[in-house]
Amino acid sequence: MEPVEAAIEADAVQAALSHRALAVRGPLFGVAAQAEEDDWRWRVVVEVTHGCPQQARDSLNSLLWFRAKDEAKSTEERRALLAAVARLEKERVDELTVLDTRYRVVRAEEYAGLDARGDVEMPRPTDPEPLTPDWSRGAGAQGPRIDAGLVLDPGAPLSPSQAAERLTMRSLVYSGSRFPAPVLADSAHAVETHPDVLLMPTAFLVVERSGVDDTWTPASGLLVTAHDARRTLDFSLVWWGPRHRGLIPFDAEMETDARTLVADSDPPAPELALLVEAADRLRTGHVNQVQAAGTLYQIARSRRLLRWGPDGPEGPRPSDINTHAPEALHPRLDEDGTVHYDTAESDPAP
Template sequence: MSDDWKRQIDALHSELVRRDDPAAWVSEADALDASYLYPHLAVRGPVFGLAAREPGDETDWRLLNDVMDGTPQQARDGLNSLLWFKAKDSADGRAERRALLAAVARLEQERINEVTVLGTRYRVVRGEEFARAGDDGLEPPRPTDPEPAVPSWDERPSPPSHDAGFALAPGRDSGVMAGALRLALRGFTYAGDDFPPAFREDARRAVRDYPEVVLLPVSFGVAERSGERWRPRGALMPTPHDARRLLVHGLTEFWPLLYDLDDVERAEFARAADRFKSAGRANEVVVRDQCFRVCRVERMVRVGPDGPEPARPSDVETTEPMKLHPTMDEHGTIRYDE
């Protein structure tokens, strides 16, 4: 253990002792148990989102949305829409609207990862998504992960963002195990012939230029086991119960349509959903030859002297920049015929 590593771990431990918080100690015990039961990291790959640094704030970049987009261009399109609606709904006069619309025009034409508008720096940020894995597969939720006091299986609107407003500031770990994981991830890079040379070179450069790591809020998702591999099914959720509700919806609504199940198969999936709900805080269900599990998903963002890491040149793109919204002039007039 390097002196720097030991010094930081000792500081985290001292802070935990100073707080004298029994709940924090239980969470630490859960995290320690998980490190033994699920000692491996299963890396899914990059995810993308948006961050901003406001005028006068020379330290913290804060996330604007969930870092869950699959490509950089999806995040750029999100920034395009964010600025367009600012121009439409909250611009203070023609000058502000012109500045916002000028940035929108660039985003319609260019693959840019940062733009400054009215003193605010906006950046497409790159993260890595991963889960812990052990002999029985991916890690399920921990006993100390947050659960609603009164869980409901009723349909509800999409849960609010749990990343928005999160400060991308290294060293603000919630415990010793989280701090140890962050320190261990600083040297994470792609290696092996499975990755093209450009991927490996960009990863090495990121370790050098963005040496610090910030762990984002933990999320929860549904994965399906296929042989020895696990495949994600659906979006990430802020709590285990939100992911369980997503799994029930998949069993009863989405997957029967996707797989064109017959009446007998639909009934099997519905019975499996009922068993799952009746079990309370269950995290796994098997129906026919398919195994679904609610899993604990973690993400990290690299940070350097100038802020969070943007998209890399080697990141895969599937779409081009394009016009997403009607034409608006500096007066706020929208033309739908252009």
């Protein structure tokens, strides 16, 4: 084992000893695709971060619509893509084949390690960090996207700790009275139909709590690196948070934030000064916990797994909840590639 691999493995063993309990947050959804050349592998084409199956279907709808608009090489190819879009606008489709590629809405479980006090695991020393942290606003939009280019390969090599975690998580099922009976039944059934699991890459997010006895709640989406989560928290503390609390008007200039106001004021507003102090602490190194305005913020380490069966990754379960119905998301695109923006206005009245 190479020195870097040995260090990562040692971190994993230490984390398993210090964070023996798991908090299962619930399902996340995305879309995976499989072409003929992929063999048994699947490729993630819609990040597995969505809160319900319909959100993943909507993202697939957009993916195929823009492919028809910008990439189709023939009328026949565009027609096939638009036929799939038409189905996604009207049906809760969890799998469809378009131009010899299978697309499937996939379901993952998100979970995190908990220590003896119930605190969520923070980033490990060997988790990737940028050599030069970029704190500039908008840097996240230019960086790598979560699950970008991810290949789901159940036969990929595993480290000893990954193999142990994978074996342990195969038996994961929901339990307890807080889950409705259909959810419990679907969870038990999934272990039979999809007995194996595939561990997805680690992700990071901001969590928060306002009291000692309060539980941690998510304060951001999933991000690729711990630094991405710190930068998100920095933005929340100095830009979004002050606007949300009425400390900065929502119609203020985009460049205006707590830092600029504190720097230009003498004396600065105490509430803004405390937020800036917490945000500045994030920039002093790999800081994973700060407190401001009575709230404790932490960078948390999130893990996800996909259940896997003979035909690949698990899809949505019957008991999974959809927050909205399928609908048209884009203007009408004809098979010649012309976008019709005025369809709704020009349609005759019934």
